[in-house]
Amino acid sequence: MARNSQAGGTARSRIARSRAGTRPRPGRTRSGNGSAHNDLLNDEIGLDALAGHAGYAVRRFQIWIFQDFIRTLAAVDIRPTQYSVMTVIGANPGLSQMAVAKRLGIERARLVHLLDSLEHRDLVSRIKSATDRRSHALHLTAQGRTALAQFKRLAAEHERHVAEKIGKENRERLLQILSAFT
Amino acid sequence: MARNSQAGGTARSRIARSRAGTRPRPGRTRSGNGSAHNDLLNDEIGLDALAGHAGYAVRRFQIWIFQDFIRTLAAVDIRPTQYSVMTVIGANPGLSQMAVAKRLGIERARLVHLLDSLEHRDLVSRIKSATDRRSHALHLTAQGRTALAQFKRLAAEHERHVAEKIGKENRERLLQILSAFT
DNA sequence: TATTGTTATACTCTATAACTATA
DNA sequence: TATAGTTATAGAGTATAACAATA
Numbered sequence: 098m099a100r101n102s103q104a105g106g107t108a109r110s111r112i113a114r115s116r117a118g119t120r121p122r123p124g125r126t127r128s129g130n131g132s133a134h135n136d137l138l139n140d141e142i143g144l145d146a147l148a149g150h151a152g153y154a155v156r157r158f159q160i161w162i163f164q165d166f167i168r169t170l171a172a173v174d175i176r177p178t179q180y181s182v183m184t185v186i187g188a189n190p191g192l193s194q195m196a197v198a199k200r201l202g203i204e205r206a207r208l209v210h211l212l213d214s215l216e217h218r219d220l221v222s223r224i225k226s227a228t229d230r231r232s233h234a235l236h237l238t239a240q241g242r243t244a245l246a247q248f249k250r251l252a253a254e255h256e257r258h259v260a261e262k263i264g265k266e267n268r269e270r271l272l273q274i275l276s277a278f279t
Numbered sequence: 280m281a282r283n284s285q286a287g288g289t290a291r292s293r294i295a296r297s298r299a300g301t302r303p304r305p306g307r308t309r310s311g312n313g314s315a316h317n318d319l320l321n322d323e324i325g326l327d328a329l330a331g332h333a334g335y336a337v338r339r340f341q342i343w344i345f346q347d348f349i350r351t352l353a354a355v356d357i358r359p360t361q362y363s364v365m366t367v368i369g370a371n372p373g374l375s376q377m378a379v380a381k382r383l384g385i386e387r388a389r390l391v392h393l394l395d396s397l398e399h400r401d402l403v404s405r406i407k408s409a410t411d412r413r414s415h416a417l418h419l420t421a422q423g424r425t426a427l428a429q430f431k432r433l434a435a436e437h438e439r440h441v442a443e444k445i446g447k448e449n450r451e452r453l454l455q456i457l458s459a460f461t
Numbered sequence: 462t463a464t465t466g467t468t469a470t471a472c473t474c475t476a477t478a479a480c481t482a483t484a
Numbered sequence: 485t486a487t488a489g490t491t492a493t494a495g496a497g498t499a500t501a502a503c504a505a506t507a
Contacts, residue, residue, distance in 0.1 A: 145370065146366045146367060146369065146370035147363060147366055147367070147461060148454075148458075148461050149438070149454065150434065150438070150461075151344060151438060151441045151450060151453060151454060152341075152344045152345060152348050152359055152437075152441075153359075153363060153461060154453075154454060154457035154458070154460050154461045155337065155340060155341045155344055155453075155457065156341055156345070156359070157384065157457075157460035157461065158337060158457050158460045159334070159337045159338055159341045160384070161460065162333060162334045162337055163334060163338070166334050176473095177334055177335070177338070178474090181329060181332075181335060184328045184329055185328060185329070187328070188328035189328075193488075193489095194488070194489065195487085195488060195489085202339065202342070203474090203475090204474090204475065204476070204477090205488075205489070205490090206475095206476085206477085206489090206490075206491080206492090207474070207475075207476095208489095209489065209490060209491085223489095229483080229484075229487090229488080230482080230483060230484085230488095231481095231482065231483045231484065231487065231488045231489070232483095232487090232488050232489075233488080233489075252332065255334075256331070256332070256333060259333045259334075262459075263456055263457070263459070264456075267456040268333055270452060270456065271333060271336070271337075271453070271456055272330075272331065272333060272336060274445055274446075274449045274452065274453055275336035275337065275339075275340050275445070276330070276336070277444075277445070278336050278339035278340045278343065279327070279329055279330050279332075279335060279336045279339065358496095360497090375465075375466095376465070376466065377464080377465060377466085385497090385498090386497090386498065386499070386500090387465075387466070387467090388466090388467075388468080388469090388498095388499085388500085389497075389498075389499095390466090391466065391467060391468085405466095411464095411465080411506080411507070412465095412505080412506060412507085413464065413465040413466070413505065413506045413507065414464090414465055414466075414506095415465085415466075
């Protein structure tokens with residue numbers, strides 16, 4: 098509604114697609130990637146302006162990698178966050194919800210719903226702690242342990258897709274560079 | 280609501296191994312080198328069970344990097360997506376909304392709202408195209424061009440934070456590895 | 462008929478606040 | 485008083501569908 102007021106009186110002549118030109122940016126944009134992004138000559142839009150921005154590349158990569166993970170584990174209907182929750186519980190039976198939430202950097206409020214869904218699928222169980230009856234000790238069910246083993250095989254397949262996409266050595270270099278965030 | 284049914288009958292005495300403790304995170308296991316996706320199939324990994332998963336590291340890193348970007352550009356109230364939209368328009372004046380949306384991988388429906396906000400702040404203007412009156416040619420306003428120059432200085436500061444966090448060479452290696460996604 | 466910009470809806474994720482039952 | 489789990493709400497972000505104007 099408020100939108101239309103904008104275009105109002107302005108649609109006059111002489112605008113049309115002016116030069117697709119890019120003005121050269123000042124300063125640092127080098128970053129050593131001598132190949133691959135001088136797209137200005139494609140029928141493509143110069144994204145050049147975003148080269149050299151780590152956050153942009155990381156965001157686009159993260160979208161790709163999550164989509165591949167979801168696709169690869171679609172048959173078992175497990176999404177990345179569900180997988181990470183089950184993996185942490187599987188490796189550390191008895192953790193409280195707070196501990197899992199902190200470890201994975203997700204809100205404890207959100208973990209409640211994630212666990213509801215995993216519990217309904219009989220993959221995870223909450224057991225009231227004897228020592229602190231406010232908290233729940235989290236465990237995989239027998240079925241959950243079996244299922245997680247299969248999820249891990251599919252996740253390994255997904256990792257192979259990543260290696261195919263960016264190269265085996267690059268994947269390992271990436272893991273090293275980002276090891277502080279794991 | 281459905282939740283309570285779960286804990287209902289089972290919250291009795293036999294708690295089994297419920298050391299609900301928050302075990303302190305042990306040092307990095309042995310994930311520093313070598314074929315990381317074999318780690319996925321190992322079971323006894325402790326809290327480093329997610330090492331070797333590229334997607335997890337990338338997600339955590341992306342969260343960190345976006346938060347730093349938002350913090351660094353908080354004074355000008357510009358978020359990563361707004362920055363990318365202005366950068367692409369600034370480098371390619373006259374683009375249609377469809378073209379920008381496709382290039383940045385965002386929904387055209389969402390771009391509408393992003394542009395509404397930028398237009399209200401007088402940073403971007405939509406001009407009805409003369410050649411195809413369905414579409415809008417997008418331009419930065421004079422104010423938008425001035426503002427973008429400052430945003431870019433702040434974004435460069437953010438990139439320096441990234442370099443401090445992961446190392447200058449690692450940042451450049453990362454940009455190289457992910458150049459296909461830019 | 463297909464496309465551009467727009468509106469609307471739904472579902473996910475994040476960020477809070479408040480409530481309960483314990484401690 | 486503080487903490488663990490829960491509920492609720494609001495905001496971004498994503499994914500669709502539908503509609504009007506235009507091609």
